[in-house]
Every structure is written in C-alpha cells, then in structure tokens.
Amino acid sequence: MGKTLFEKIWESHIVVEKQNDPSLIYIDRHLVHEVTSPQAFEGLRMNNRKVRRPDLTIATMDHNVPTTDRSLPILDQTSSVQIQTLEKNCKEFGIKLFDINSPNQGIVHVIGPQLGITLPGTTIVCGDSHTSTHGAFGALALGIGTSDVEHVLASQTIWLEKPKPFEIRVEGKRKNPHAVTAKDIILSIIKNIGTGGGTGTVVEYRGDGITDLSMEQRMTICNMSIEAGARAGLIAPDEKTFDYLRGRKYTPKNYESLVDFWKDHLKTDSDAKFEKQFTLHIDDIAPQVSWGTNPGMTSDVTESIPSPDEFSKGDSNQKKGAEKALDYMALKPGTAIEDIKIDRVFIGSCTNARLEDLIEASKVIKGQKISPNVQAMVVPGSHMVKKQAEEMGLDKIFINANFEWREAGCSMCLGMNPDILSPGERCASTSNRNFEGRQGTGGRTHLVSPVMAAAAAIKGHFVDVRKMDLS
C-alpha cells in the first residue's frame, strides 16, 4: 500500500521505532525563542550537557519584545530579563541568535521560511504551538513544550506518538480571492470539524483550493492546524514552494539537486490511505468572523450570532460553552455580525503578518481614514517584512489612515508585551486565538482576515469585504 507524505517524512526520521507507542524521531531544525527556552537551557547546565547540534538550532526573540521604538530601553523588567537570558544562553551554547536589533529578527514562524531555514521534507520543532506554520513547505513541523525543547537541545530527537494521517481537501475556486482569503478557508474548516477535530492527527491539505494558494497563504492555513487540535498540518511542496525558497539566505548550496529529490519523493502516493477525511467546497464561502471564545465559534459575516441551542446541536457542553462565550463576548443571539462595533484592530501575528497580508489590507484602506472610534495597529511579522513593506510605501498608507505602524513581534496576539486590550475592549484581530483573556484580561477577540480587519477599522464595525472594490 502507498504512503502519505506525512508517513514518508516520519519514516525517514525514525531513530528508534516502537509499535503503538512513541518513537524516537530525529529533528532537522530547532527554532528557539525567549519564553519557552530558559528552563530548558537551565536543565542542560544543571546536567552538564551541551547542545548536540547548535548548527541546526536557531533563536530569535519575538513573544515579549516591545513593538515601539527599539532604541529605547525595555521598561518591563521581567521581559528584559527573559530577553537577556536568551542572549546569554545562545552565547554560552553557541547558537545563532537573531536578536532584537537584527535585520532578521521577527516572529519565529515568519523568519524560518523567509531565511530558507524551513525546508521541504524536514522535521522542525519549536516551543510554540504555531510551529505547524512551516508545514506549508511540506515539512513535518510540531510545537513542543519546554521539557521536549530541552530533550531536543540535548539529543536532537524527541519521543513522539505517531499521529494519524488526516486528509482535508479544499475544492473549488473562490469567486473573489481578494475578499475571501486563506484565513476564511481555515476558519471554515475549524468551524466544521471543531477545535478537537484534528486531535492526534497530522493534516495534509490537498485539492485545487490549496494548490491555488500562494506560499504565504498556505502558511496561514497550516498555522491554524493546531486550532483544530492537529499535531501538525502540511502541504505537499510544488513549484511555488521551490521558487519561494530559492536564493534565500540559508537555502542550501545544493538546492537544485534537493529540488529534484523532493519532486520525486515528497508526495502522497495515489493508493495511500488516510484515517480521516474532510472536504470543504470553497466556491461560495463567505468571509468569516469568530464570535465566541474558541476558533470553532465562527460564522459567515452575512450571518447573525447563533443561539447556544442552534450552535450546540444537542451537545450540553457545547451549549454551555456557547452561553459562556456569548456572556464573555457581551453578544446576543440574533445580532447581525455586521452590526458588531469594534474598538481595536490588530493586523499581525504568525497567522497573518506577512508581506502579502499587508499588501491586501493596504488596498482596503488606501486613501481612507479609520473610524474615529477605533484604535488600529499593524505589527509586521518580521523586520524584513516591515522593510519590504516600507519600500513599497505601505507604511505611509497605514499611517495616513491613522494606523500605528510598529516593529516586528508577536505583540497583541497573546498579550505578553505592552500591546494588550483593556477589559471590555472588542478587537478585530488577524491572529489565531480568541480565547478568554488572550489579548489582555477581559479583552474580546474576533478572528478575521487582514482585509476584513482593515475594512472593520474603516467602518467601525464588521463589513462584508466582498462589497468593496479590492482590485
């Protein structure tokens, strides 16, 4: 019987194989950031261990870095200590670090592909759940906790239960690809399969709805695999993948021979078997807006807030979850999504802060001003994205519309730095999680695409971007 892409990558990385139990898997790339690594380095020190492959380990600081003027000292003492600790650890253990002033600094999942560190067919781990982003390049990319970070630092391997392959097919053509985006595709998928729909699986996204997407859009899809509970998500590499990585800073010297190998090997066989299957038809899907406190609580922009009964379809915990979510979000069933007024807009995060996201959002706001009741910010995914956007004049478009134009980092996606919502504030956010308090205690998050966020900034409430001219 044939094999899936995931199974091929898995099998080529087995160090010790166990049936029905975790296997020891070799790791090709380890990405490190300031928040989930300090205890791991401390563990190495306590046991007199070295980093086994510093040459395969790359670090940056993204989670708690300020996004304001970087020439000023960091006011938050604990953030400052965490950042200095990473600098010290990287120096001591010989790890390449893109520090706060590096032209290559940025969100770890944005810089990996940008620098050509992310490669097809590799295994990639990072102490961050959104490591699944790198799967867009046909890599097996997993988020891990700090104990596993230490294990990988020490041994370049992890014990991993073999996930089951899950095929998600995306079929059809979007009528307006500027208005209905990759974010809307992945939110639609999670809305359908639920936040636990992918638990214990590695998703392979397939179909013409996926191959049509650019690499940056594919990253948005794979990024949110974890929000469906999947261990990872990936997409078979194709010419778009190879073109994207060609000539980047760390792309290997023998790149073209690697491409030949990848073309032959990195695809699911026609007779391979998936253990689970779901198909989404995208011809008629609408822009999506989350209304609750997990990404599965999402509706079309043209719909109204569902009642907990409608949403739960008879499941009592789902009903209770929806009631609690509506209470937290201060929303009533029957309210049209387009009538929801917002206070803040955040365009950023590893989901949607790449150059293409900023280009698309800028088209919505060009020549306009944001609503006087809204405070809006753009936080580019990396220093490089910021620079490229500035070369295109996008910064001026955003600033002229009264957006704040910030330095790169995770920022308001998870509220670890000063960029947070105040209690009760409602935000249209291009990030990945709408959990209670995620963007600040009492803050209310609606997940949307960059164009939907930009349109909401202008109007002061959600609008169907399909009605706007985005050409």
Place this chain on the structure above:
Amino acid sequence: MKGNVIKYTQDNVDTDVIIPGQYLKIHDYAELATHAMEGLDPDFHSKVKEGDFILSGKNFGCGSSREHAPIALSHSGIKAVLALSFARIFYRNSVDGAFLLPIEIEQNAYDGISEGDEITINVSLNEIKNITKNQTYKMKPFSEIIGKIITAGGLFKYNPDQN
C-alpha cells in the same frame, strides 16, 4: 492517589485560561501557581488544596505549547487532571516534566463525579473510585512508553535501554 475534585463542566479549557500569557515571564513556580486557572476561575488559588484533582470535558489544555500550564497546576497542588480528552501538547508536557497525570476518562466518570467528591486513582488497575458516591469507573490506560516515562519520573529520568 487520593484527593478531592474541582470540576469544570465544559470542553476546551485552554492554556490561556490555565495560565494567561502575561504570566509566562514568571520563573518562580510558586508565584506562577498563584495565577493558575485565573482566566477561568479567579477563586481557584484560594480553594485548591495539595492533592486535589481537576475534572473536565473534551480537549483539555488546547492551545499554546506553554509548559507553564501543567507547571502552574502542579505547583498549585493538582496531582492529576481527569478529562474526556486532552490536547496533545498539554498531555505530553504534563508527562514529560512529571508535573501531573493526564488521565483520560469515560463519560460515566465525567457525569458521575461532582465538585468536591473524594476519589482515589489507581493507575496500575486503571481504576477511579468515587469514595463520596461509592462508584467505580475505568480510566483509559496509558500507552506503554508514556507509562514508563511516568514511572521513571519524567522524560529525563526515562532510560529506554533499561526498559
């Protein structure tokens, strides 16, 4: 293991309510524990006792890979989380750092056990006993290596060559 249950009758208890992002900079585990479950249950810190268990529904620990989540619960005194299912990163973090036992339960245990019930967990028998209600439930057994990592006391004490 014997203790009392703190029950959250819901699915999808996420890492951001277990330990909100603003506290991920804290390195002192005792201090981290004072913020455990703060996003969901502000009274948690005042009511939790050493040896307590948490009981909840599906997909417990979904979201972030932050190991701070099981650490904060563990340093609050929680010895095990019983749930209908777990998000995988939380599950492995709990086991790898030997912070707490993630125990997958069946619907009858979820329905049968109430807040405050006293229960015992016997991992070798895969059995949960509800002393308060005089009921017994099955827990799903740990896989072989997960069981060995737990017995060893965490990932770094586990030596595959000795097993």
